[in-house]
Amino acid sequence: MAFLLLQWLFTWVVLGTAQGIRPAVPRLRLSYRELLKAGGAVPLVAVADATTIERLVVNEEGGWLIAGARDSIFLLNPNNINRKPVKLPWHPSHKQFEHCVLAGKDAKTECANFVRVVETINTTHMYVCGTGAYDPTCAFLDTRITTRAVTGPPSLVHFESGKGRCPYGPRQTLATVIAGRELYAATTSDFMAADPGLFRSMPGTHSRPSLRSEPQEASWLNEPQFVAAFEVPESLDPAEDKVYIFFSERAWGASGGEKHALYARVARVCKNDNGGQHSLVNKWTTFLKARLMCSVPGPDGVHTHFDLLRDVYILQTKDKHNPVFYGLFSMTRYHQETTSKICCCIT
Numbered sequence: 001m002a003f004l005l006l007q008w009l010f011t012w013v014v015l016g017t018a019q020g021i022r023p024a025v026p027r028l029r030l031s032y033r034e035l036l037k038a039g040g041a042v043p044l045v046a047v048a049d050a051t052t053i054e055r056l057v058v059n060e061e062g063g064w065l066i067a068g069a070r071d072s073i074f075l076l077n078p079n080n081i082n083r084k085p086v087k088l089p090w091h092p093s094h095k096q097f098e099h100c101v102l103a104g105k106d107a108k109t110e111c112a113n114f115v116r117v118v119e120t121i122n123t124t125h126m127y128v129c130g131t132g133a134y135d136p137t138c139a140f141l142d143t144r145i146t147t148r149a150v151t152g153p154p155s156l157v158h159f160e161s162g163k164g165r166c167p168y169g170p171r172q173t174l175a176t177v178i179a180g181r182e183l184y185a186a187t188t189s190d191f192m193a194a195d196p197g198l199f200r201s202m203p204g205t206h207s208r209p210s211l212r213s214e215p216q217e218a219s220w221l222n223e224p225q226f227v228a229a230f231e232v233p234e235s236l237d238p239a240e241d242k243v244y245i246f247f248s249e250r251a252w253g254a255s256g257g258e259k260h261a262l263y264a265r266v267a268r269v270c271k272n273d274n275g276g277q278h279s280l281v282n283k284w285t286t287f288l289k290a291r292l293m294c295s296v297p298g299p300d301g302v303h304t305h306f307d308l309l310r311d312v313y314i315l316q317t318k319d320k321h322n323p324v325f326y327g328l329f330s331m332t333r334y335h336q337e338t339t340s341k342i343c344c345c346i347t
């Protein structure tokens with residue numbers, strides 16, 4: 001992979017000035033008030049606890065905008081998010097809540113069911129997972145419900161363990177994608193959030209994840225902060241399809257001043273990976289990772305690196321084997337958070 005900077009942008013601005021054209025300065029900040037004034041934003045007011053939304057996914061077949069929130073899932077009308085939203089309450093069980101409080105977690109801010117995974121399975125069902133008050137739980141969501149059906153049959157069915165699919169708490173990072181009917185989840189899989197990994201499992205089978213990264217192995221993942229995961233077909237042969245995971249992690253094996261450094265990363269696995277033999281049973285055999293270098297040169301030629309990956313957006317192009325990734329990077333958290341963020345194009 002090669003990583004391009006926004007160098008063309010700088011070049012273009014300089015050229016524009018030289019030719020007497022007023023350079024188009026990109027907007028770096030757009031306030032909420034400005035957005036409202038321009039008619040570019042519609043606040044969600046019909047849902048009282050909209051501030052707890054953890055995940056937002058468009059369900060095209062069902063015609064819903066689905067929001068995973070604290071102790072509930074909202075189904076919104078994508079054309080008018082305030083029109084008759086459907087609320088599906090999904091609280092942790094009494095037992096889950098009690099265990100969570102007994103384990104020392106905060107009853108108000110942690111011992112709830114934060115719905116953090118919302119993925120499309122097929123035309124009628126989504127797969128959803130919540131933290132279940134530190135006992136992650138997944139279920140299928142039937143999207144064929146109507147507003148009337150909320151009082152009718154329950155729309156959440158086939159509950160199963162969310163271990164290796166969803167983190168235990170609301171603040172642990174997570175990246176998921178469904179590829180080939182299987183769920184790829186980059187998450188921590190334990191109460192203490194000490195065991196991060198990339199897991200693959202088949203929703204609805206009640207079984208533990210079938211494949212994972214080496215546990216407690218810092219050279220694979222070292223205190224990762226997961227950002228996003230995507231499936232990318234590499235060629236016409238589906239056997240070559242890959243899943244990419246974007247994250248930041250602590251630089252492993254670095255010494256001196258680099259010890260506390262973070263690196264922005266992309267890792268990939270092959271979809272047809274079935275694990276290896278002996279010590280690699282149920283472990284990825286195709287896991288590879290690379291550093292994402294996003295930096296701008298200073299006047300003295302020294303590069304300022306942006307190593308904390310904040311977000312990644314995939315832009316599909318005509319050639320579905322070659323999408324464009326946009327990444328939002330900032331300085332590491334060891335610098336003040338007031339530093340600027342920069343957008344890099346990853347090809």
Ligand SMILES: *[C@@H]1O[C@H](CO)[C@@H](O)[C@H](O)[C@H]1NC(C)=O
Pocket residue numbers: 121122123124125140204
């Ligand atoms: C979608 O998946 C669910 C859960 O696996 C299954 O029950 C349902 O029959 C599937 N629907 C279609 C249309 O394939």
